[in-house]
Amino acid sequence: MASRGKATILDIARKAGVSKSTVSLVLQxxxxxxxxxxxxxxxxxxxxxxxxxxxxxxxxxxxxxxVGMVINDLTNPFFAELAVGMERVFQSAGIVPFIANTAENPVRQGEVLKSLLEQGVSGLIVSPAHGTLPDAFERIRSGGTPIIFVMRRLAESRVPVVAPDNPWGAFLATSHLIGKGHRRIAFLGGFPDMVVYHERVGGYREALAAHGIAAAEALIIQGDTNRKGGMSAIETALAFNPAPTAAMCFNDAVAFGAMTGLRKRGMEPGGDFAIVGFDDVAEAQHYMPPLTSVAVDTAGLGERAAHMMLNMIRAGTTRAGNHIGAISLIVRDSCGPDVTETRRSA
Amino acid sequence: MASRGKATILDIARKAGVSKSTVSLVLQxxxxxxxxxxxxxxxxxxxxxxxxxxxxxxxxxxxxxxVGMVINDLTNPFFAELAVGMERVFQSAGIVPFIANTAENPVRQGEVLKSLLEQGVSGLIVSPAHGTLPDAFERIRSGGTPIIFVMRRLAESRVPVVAPDNPWGAFLATSHLIGKGHRRIAFLGGFPDMVVYHERVGGYREALAAHGIAAAEALIIQGDTNRKGGMSAIETALAFNPAPTAAMCFNDAVAFGAMTGLRKRGMEPGGDFAIVGFDDVAEAQHYMPPLTSVAVDTAGLGERAAHMMLNMIRAGTTRAGNHIGAISLIVRDSCGPDVTETRRSA
DNA sequence: CTGAAAGCGCTTACAG
DNA sequence: CTGAAAGCGCTTACAG
Structure with a gap:
C-alpha cells in the first residue's frame, strides 16, 4: 500500500497512537x-x-x-572474488558494502572516491588502480576515514595493506621450475611501477640466486598483466637464443596468454615449455593443461581485510598492522615432467 | 586540514562571510x-x-x-562486464551506481534490496537470482521505484526487461551445427525454472524443426549453467546410443566444461565433436579451440539498460518498453569442418 | 544578488 | 515506559 510519498515514522506514530520517539525506539x-x-x-x-x-x-x-570497496578491475574474476568475499562479511555485520570499479583508471578512481566520501562511507577498502598517487589516500586518511589497501600497495604510503606473500610465492614457483631441471627461466608480465611486480620479480631472482643461476635480465619481460600481455611476452621470450625453456608468469591471466602464444608457435605447454602462474584463479584447474600456480586464498584475504576494517571502524582508528597472507604452490600439469630426464637424454 | 568533525556549509559561510544559503547556491x-x-x-x-x-x-x-545494480553473480565475467558497462553510463550522468552481488541466492537478494531501498536509491537494475519470486519486485515497483530486469526475466512479471534475443541466437547456433551436417545435436545445461532456458531451448527446437529433424527429448540435458554443469552434461550426452555428434550449450561456461569433459574421454572438441556456446565471453576467442558462440553485446545491453533507467527516473515512471538486443553468431573453430565430408567419407 | 526561516526524517538526551 | 524538543547538514521558497 504505497500512500502518496513515502511513509515516515510520524505516519506510523499516528497510526499506532504513540509518539515518533517510541516508533524510533522500537525500530532500534x-x-x-x-x-x-x-x-x-x-x-x-x-x-x-x-x-x-x-x-x-x-x-x-x-x-x-x-563502507566502500573500490576495485581496480571487476571484470577480472580474481578481483571479483575478492570483492564478493569482503561483501559477505560486511553484509553479515550489518554493514552495507558498496562495490565500485575503477577500470584501472586513476581519474575514475578519484571520482569514485569522491562520491563514496560524499555518501558518508565510514571506511574504504581499495585495490588501487595503476598509476595511483598516494597523496589522495593520505588526505582521506588524515581526514579520519580508515582505509585499507588489498592485494596492491603504493610505494610511499602508510595505509595498512592486506596482501599475499608475493616474494615467497614467486620464490616457490621459480624453485619448482628449477627443480624440474630448467635453467633458462623467463619472468613474464607486469611493470616496475607496481610494488607487486618488484615483490614477485624479487622472489624469482632469489630463487635463481639460491641455486647459483645467473639471472638473465633480458628474460625478464615486462607487459600487461592480462592474456594479451602474456601472448606478446612469450613471443619476445621465444625470440631469444638460446630461448628459455620455462616461464614464471606475473599472474594466471598472463600464463593463459603465454600458453596460447606457445600453441600458436606449435609448442605444447607442459610438454615443450613449462609455465607457472600466480593467483590460482578458478579457471586454472580446468585449463588444458591444468595450470601450476601459486594459490593466494583470495576469499580469505578478502575476509581478513573486511574484518580489519570492521575493527578499525569500531576502534575509531585509521591505523592497523599489515597482513601478509600465506600462499601455497599448487602443482598441476603445466610444467610437465622433469626436464633433466626428457631433455638431457635427448 | 581536517578540523575536529567534518566541516559543514556553515563553516564555509563563516569563513567566507556569507550566509549558508549562498554557500549552498555556489555548491549547486x-x-x-x-x-x-x-x-x-x-x-x-x-x-x-x-x-x-x-x-x-x-x-x-x-x-x-x-541507483542500485543487483547482480546474480559478479564472479561470472559475463555479468561483471554487464555491471561495469552500466556503471560507466551512470557515472558520467552524475549518478552514483551501487553494485551489489546476490550470489544467486534469493534470501541474500532480499537483504540487498532492502538495504538499497533504505539507502534511498531512485532506481534498481537487477539480474534476478535463481528462484526469485516476482512479488517482491512488484511491491517495490508499486511503491514508485523504477526497476529494470537485465539478461534474465521473471515469468509472471511486468517489470521491463533488457535482454538479448535468446530464441534467435539459439536458432542461429543450432542451424550452424545442422549446416555442418550434424543431426544428433544435444542441448546442454540450464533449468526449466529460468525463462531464458525456455527461450534458448525454444530456438534450438525451432532450428531442428525447420530442418525436419525430430528433437530427441533425451538429448536436452539440464544442468548447472557453469563449467561443472557442462562437464557432467556432456557425460550424460555421450552415454546415449547413438551418441550425439554436436552440442548447443546454454552458455559459454557450460561449453568450456563440455570441452574439458570431451578431452577427459579422449575426444577432441572441434574434431570429434562440435560445440557451440552462448554469450561470447572474452575468453571464448582465446580458448583451445576458439569457441564458436552467440555474441550478445553485453556492454551495449548494459548501457542500454542504464539509459532506460535514466529516462525512467527523469520521467518519474516505473514503466518502459522491453528491449531485445540483436545477437550474432561468431564462428570460430569449435565446430570443426563440415561433418558431411569428414564423417560420411569415412 | 543575498539572507532568514522552515523543513526533510530520523535520534537522542531530558522530563515526567 | 513514553513524549516533547532540539538538532544532524543540507535546500528551497520567500523577502528584501
Missing part, C-alpha cells in the same frame, strides 16, 4: 518499550509499508553503516 | 551568485577541506542520485 529494537506497545507499532509499520530512511538516521547519528 | 553552481562572491566561497571550501554531505542534501531534496 530497544527493550525500553513495553511489548504490547512494540507489537502495536510493528503492526503499523507493516500496514503503511514503511521503509527505513537510513540517510536521515545517519545524518542524525553522524556515523554511517556503509 | 547557481548563476545567481556574483562571480566575486562565488570565488570567495570556493576558496573557503578548499581551505576547510569540505566534503559534501549528499545524505543531508537528499533528505531535503527527497530524491537521491543513487
Amino acid at each position: 529494537g530497544s527493550t525500553l518499550i513495553r511489548p504490547g506497545t512494540a507489537s502495536r507499532v510493528r503492526k503499523a509499520i507493516e500496514e503503511v509499508g514503511y521503509v527505513y530512511n537510513r540517510g536521515a538516521a545517519n545524518l542524525r547519528k553522524a556515523h554511517s553503516n556503509v | 553552481g547557481s548563476t545567481l551568485i556574483r562571480p566575486g562572491t562565488a570565488s570567495r566561497v570556493r576558496k573557503a571550501i578548499e581551505e576547510v577541506g569540505y566534503v559534501y554531505n549528499r545524505g543531508a542534501a537528499n533528505l531535503r531534496k527527497a530524491h537521491s542520485n543513487v
